[in-house]
Amino acid sequence: MKVNGKHYRSLWWVESRGELEIIDQRWLPHDFRIEALTTMQDYADAIVEMRVRGAPLIGATAAYGMALAMAQDPSDANMDKSWDFLDRTRPTAINLRWALNRCREALRPVAEGNRADVALKLAHEIADEDVDICHSIGQHGLALIREIAAKKPVGEPVRILTHCNAGWLATVDWGTATSPMYQAFDAGIPLHVWVDETRPRNQGALTSWELGSHGIPHKYIVDNAGGHLMQHGLVDLVIVGTDRTTRRGDVCNKIGTYLKALAAHDNGVPFYVALPSPTIDWTVDDGVAEIPIEERDAFEVTHVQGLNADGKISTVQVSPNGTQGGNPAFDVTPNRLVTGLITERGVCAATPEGLAALFPEMAKVSG
Numbered sequence: 001m002k003v004n005g006k007h008y009r010s011l012w013w014v015e016s017r018g019e020l021e022i023i024d025q026r027w028l029p030h031d032f033r034i035e036a037l038t039t040m041q042d043y044a045d046a047i048v049e050m051r052v053r054g055a056p057l058i059g060a061t062a063a064y065g066m067a068l069a070m071a072q073d074p075s076d077a078n079m080d081k082s083w084d085f086l087d088r089t090r091p092t093a094i095n096l097r098w099a100l101n102r103c104r105e106a107l108r109p110v111a112e113g114n115r116a117d118v119a120l121k122l123a124h125e126i127a128d129e130d131v132d133i134c135h136s137i138g139q140h141g142l143a144l145i146r147e148i149a150a151k152k153p154v155g156e157p158v159r160i161l162t163h164c165n166a167g168w169l170a171t172v173d174w175g176t177a178t179s180p181m182y183q184a185f186d187a188g189i190p191l192h193v194w195v196d197e198t199r200p201r202n203q204g205a206l207t208s209w210e211l212g213s214h215g216i217p218h219k220y221i222v223d224n225a226g227g228h229l230m231q232h233g234l235v236d237l238v239i240v241g242t243d244r245t246t247r248r249g250d251v252c253n254k255i256g257t258y259l260k261a262l263a264a265h266d267n268g269v270p271f272y273v274a275l276p277s278p279t280i281d282w283t284v285d286d287g288v289a290e291i292p293i294e295e296r297d298a299f300e301v302t303h304v305q306g307l308n309a310d311g312k313i314s315t316v317q318v319s320p321n322g323t324q325g326g327n328p329a330f331d332v333t334p335n336r337l338v339t340g341l342i343t344e345r346g347v348c349a350a351t352p353e354g355l356a357a358l359f360p361e362m363a364k365v366s367g
């Protein structure tokens with residue numbers, strides 16, 4: 001997507017230096033900083049500290065991490081050690097393990113001398129595939145938005161609420177939840193997006209920055225506003241992303257998503273989840289019982305970062321001295337609250353049958 005008129009992906013390979021560059025998302029939307037990842041520790045830190053974030057982007061970054069590991073030492077022992085090292089960075093988004101497994105399975109039969117090249121090619125492949133997948137998600141989501149627009153008086157915007165940042169910054173390009181918005185807007189459908197702030201990390205500010213760069217009308221709202229807006233008929237549909245979707249269609253996403261789904265259900269507002277197939281965990285059925293929820297540092301809750309009056313990025317304390325914070329980073333929305341799943345192969349019901357019909361080969365393997 002474009003930043004000041006220039007096209008960026010959220011990560012890219014610099015051939016001349018043999019390095020991966022990323023956008024350090026900790027400073028957005030106030031400062032656009034690019035950073036090179038040159039050591040395995042850099043890769044792990046980038047994921048843990050959320051310089052790169054969002055399930056698909058974490059997966060693509062990990063694939064490049066495996067490529068670096070193979071360039072340093074292509075042995076089986078180092079491959080397994082690097083798999084563990086990167087897998088430990090964040091527990092909830094399944095795309096991380098999906099990418100690591102895909103790399104390890106592809107590299108195992110390759111002669112050590114060829115592993116570095118094959119691993120880098122695979123990382124490029126995973127990144128490119130993500131772009132294509134997200135574009136297709138956008139096409140299928142566009143059809144849904146078009147249907148809603150057709151029932152409205154000409155010129156009235158389709159009002160979409162979204163939570164967190166499932167935008168191009170969270171993927172390699174396009175985003176998942178935002179891809180239908182970009183494509184609908186480009187197709188001339190009037191839109192208005194309600195952007196949840198998404199405390200504590202305020203990923204909504206990233207979404208606002210993205211939508212603003214694309215010219216899409218939107219308002220940045222506090223997380224607690226969604227229910228009120230839905231009660232007053234001001235939301236036509238909700239589209240969110242996901243970090244892990246179970247084989248029966250339970251959806252794990254950024255903390256607060258579940259509350260939005262409850263409010264949508266109570267008010268008859270369609271609640272859609274956009275996801276690339278690598279986000280489906282075919283080994284898990286019951287998301288509430290089985291998905292590990294990342295507990296992050298309480299500092300993210302007790303403190304908040306923003307621009308101060310001097311225009312400098314600074315951090316201030318919100319809670320009283322000594323208050324303990326709690327910071328579960330994700331929650332699970334049971335499939336009964338999900339109207340549909342927007343995937344690269346089409347839209348399906350959030351049920352085992354719905355997912356199996358779109359991805360029969362995966363459903364079969366997982367039994």
Ligand SMILES: CSC[C@@H](O)[C@@H](O)C(=O)COP(=O)(O)O
Pocket residue numbers: 053054055056093163164165166167170171175176177203240241242243253254329
């Ligand atoms: C296309 S991204 C989908 C999800 O990864 C996104 O909604 C989300 O919850 C991101 O969480 P984050 O903690 O910012 O990595």
